[in-house]
Amino acid sequence: MSKDGFLVYLNHEEGSIFNPAHKPIYQDMHQPLNHYFISSSHNTYLMEDQLKGPSSTEAYIKALVKSCRCVELDCWDGANGEPVIYHGHTLTSKVLFKDVIKAIKEYAFKTSQYPVILSLENHCSIEQQKIMAHHLTSILGSVLLTQPLGHQMPNTFPGPESSKKIKLAKELSDLVIYCKSVHFSNFEHSRDYHAFYEMASFKESKAMNLGPKLKRKEKKATPFIHHNMDNLSRIYPAGSRTDSSNYNPVPLWNAGCQIVALNFQTPGKEMDLNQARFLPNGKCGYILKPEFQRDPASQFDPKNLRVGPWLKKKTLHVMIISAQQLPKINKDKQKSIVDPQVRVEIYGVPDDNASKQTHHIDNNGFNPVWNTKFQFTIHVPELALVRFVVEDYDAASSNDLVGLYTLPFTSMQNGELVKISEKLLCSYYEFAHHKSCLLSSGYRHITEQDNQLKCPLQTLLG
Template identity: 45%
Template sequence: FEEFCSFYKMISTRRDLYLIMISYSNQKEVMDLHDLARFLENEQKVQQKFPGRSLVSGERPDYIVSHRPTCISNFSGFTNFMRSPTGDIFNPEHNQVNQDMTQPLNNYFIATSHNTYLSGDQLLSQSRVEMYAYVLQAGCRCVEVDCWDGPDGEPIIHHGYTLTSKILFKEVIETINKYINPDHTSASCRYPVILSIENHCTVPQQKKMAEYLTEVLQDKIDLSSVNVHELSRALSDLVKYTKSVRVHDVETQGTRPSKQTLSLFIFSSNFKQNLISKDLVRFNQRQLVRVYPSNYRVDSSNFNPQPYWNAGCHMVAMNYQTEGRMLELNRAKFSTNGNCGYILKPKCALNPMLEDPLPGHKKTQLVLKIISGQQLPKPKDSMFDPFVEVEIIGLPVDCSKQQTRAVDDNGFNPMWEETLVFNIQMPQIALVRFQVWDHDPIGRDFIGQRTVAFTSMMPGR
């Protein structure tokens, strides 16, 4: 066992952390609170008089020396400290709701799901009630419900005119009700869920839908406008706040007065309108807009949501069943506000038509030092040459990539020690994506990634 411990200590030793600890502890074997405070202030940019004291209050972490409660332990303890959430790049305050949640609905970006019921592609996959539980727990606040006439007078949900399987409307509403319960532990459950209902049912089954909505959801929906003696109209009466209107021309439809309190305008991601037009930006300032994937995406792939966020589109619908780059961007964006499904739009007006979207606005400089990696997962080959690529995703003027050199034949503890510098016009909407690749003369293999909103990044991490 001792030999195993020695071997583990040898292979897990991080030279970069060892040098940091020695430099701040004056060659001592332990760091006291003052050593730690200097490290946190100088390296991690923590502005706190004695930040180390908070580390020894309450339960004692394993990186605190048991017989010296005012000291971080030896190098092993310091390594554990740096691997703890305290050393994470993500701002821990953003794990909770931290934005103003009292503004009008069209002041927010809203996490939105497309064809929520599907577990796979748009043609042959299974429809599952569990998908509603999955997306709601993931922070989604707008789900899609495609309703059709079913047997025995029971409305069903499936992707029409395809071979996807069918599920009962009632079971879906019961599942939604369970996961929007205010007593549920998830923070997102405290904020409204929007049901995007695509209704293909006849009047008798529409009546059944209205009954289930009122009986199951009860006081979670506003029934003040519903005439209980006219249930044939109950379903349309429930649609009180928004009405879907397909977009053909934002220039004319955006200025047309609406009789509804708020209209929900929808268009496909293959919509021909120029995404950088000032008309679309102004349109999104006045109307509530939902964008959904093109009908040609039968494999349930996702489009790039960032251009639509840049233009101010409120609900950019994603196929939550399809992992990949686009869903990772969506996940990073909505993690900045406790993953509650609502992100307050930046106050500044966006105008992507301009080379400089904010004339006279001072650019923000992002300086990243890529230090090292540890125990990277192997690609197909036993030895590989890892490098780090950093990408800024935001306004077109901000989008850029930089990368480190490749470290030859070392995926176990590669050291880069390189600094990358980016100048960003609009950090409020920028995402920073870190990717590790294996360099190969004829291509590259993906190893891992993490995407973080610029506004959620902690300095010094």
């Protein structure tokens, strides 16, 4: 095998850190809708900040192409009888409601075949609500769900496979079938009075406070987790995030919240985690929640782990070996060659959260070699995400990002014993100046995924 052939072998899908069996849709897609995490966007129309940034149909297109399955439309009275979408009482620009619906019609199912939830924040007069209803029905046509599946309201959601009160126009109200917005008082009130198809929305701070407390002795799942077994919960960023920053979605997923809405226009760790959560299962925007977040008899509490089916304790062994041809990050610096270091982060239940990093290597972006071993204990693997971050070390200021890759722990391929001939070992040694990686317990290659990692990174997993 030639050096080029060996590189092709290393970069093949079978050698990827991401399990190719999780690339297509592989989960049961016939469970009730509330049994899934749903990729969701907040103020989807915004391209930048929440105060004066532009609104655009392009923002909806970008979100839908990324398999977002819940988009938000803030609807207000517009000129000439046409409703508009914008962040009310701010300087953000306006976009016609009908133009947004046209964009949704065209792009809703380009990446995923599964349902898109339109979250309408309605501030329109009765007259313009009727116009909204007309645009929804005339533009979306048969793709708009206008009556319960089976023609009768069942007692559970279908699966993905098939203060001042505002007066609501009947024409618009009749289009709301499965996700009727209601005010949340408390869990007991919701259990006794809310129908399954009624959905509450929570500001991030309130949702965090509804989560499990640090010291709980009850031998049952937290009330929020039980609520999310029967109802849909939508979480949205606090109004104080005027720069369109995002909160950490992981604690909300730990509580079983399905619609954890983020500002898709803002890159960063939070969106990395969101993309990773929805990376498997054909990138369809729906991920089946673990059974312990769906079973009414569950006693799961992410902050107070006890013996139960969620405890599938595993040890993750990672060896960061090397990287090749890392790009120059800041060409304005006198020294533009990177001093790379790699950090491995775990996100999940509190007991699993961890971070470890390699030493940095001076002036070598071409073929840095770390050979650094890490070990992590994962208590609840079904909720854990693993993030690899390559940075340009800087002693005087914050490090610059070189590249990253994030994926669910359960979608990682274990390392496999590599058996190759001595001739190939010598050939690889001459090429990469490192031989021991092929004699260790396993070898996986991390390459670019959705522009997250712009360089190859070698690692061992076990």
